[in-house]
Amino acid sequence: MRYTFKIAGEMVSIAPRSLADELVLAIGDEDYAIAFDHERDGRCTLDINGKRFESWVARDGDDIFLKIDGQYIKVTAFDPRSLAAGSAEGEGSVRAPMPGVVIEVLVAEGDEVVEGAKLMTIESMKLQSTVTAACDGVVRSISVAAGSEFNKDDVLVEIEGHPSPSDA
Known part of the structure; x- marks a missing residue:
């Protein structure tokens, strides 16, 4: 591992x-x-x-x-589970690694985050893990709230990445 x-x-x-x-x-x-x-x-x-x-x-x-x-x-x-939870599909789409429930949302729409920043705490099968940002950027949308349930692969957070200096 x-x-x-x-x-x-x-x-x-x-x-x-x-x-x-x-x-x-x-x-x-x-x-x-x-x-x-x-x-x-x-x-x-x-x-x-x-x-x-x-x-x-x-x-x-x-x-x-x-x-x-x-x-x-x-x-x-x-934690490998938090990295899996924070993995991105496309630019900044943070998807659920498994079905579960949101324990706590740690960011708000419009917040600037860096790669690896803690976004929320989730629970699945009585195991809590942290969802982290997969890239630097601005939180554009949060699809869940504390207490809400989600399914595997649901988009939890959308992050609009910052362009790199070579892209500008």
Whole structure:
């Protein structure tokens, strides 16, 4: 299974290759052997492919803040279900990954959002997940409200994407 993280502003796909004797992660097209020793005060010794780093780590919700070798890095973990819920078909059509009910709508029409921004919380089969924006843009319409039910593939939110500088 692949997981998606936003690391220092860049979306990165990571897949565990081995969890046996050592943790090996496929990050992009490269494999990295990772070992770490985490202390209660946030200090962490991190070993990446045999290179040792003294670091600090703190967590705030889905965000992980790292200080490695004097550099600060923000890492945001994305739940695979939320990415599926936020996947787009066409420009900015956020569709339901499964039938369910809306728990909470977190944006309003006219709001500017960035890719990965939380749009709403949904529940399906007693499991709550977050629907996220699939692109940067402006929320043009919201097809559901808190408490409303929806079917698989229903459009939940429409986002009008911002044109890239090369399109202008």
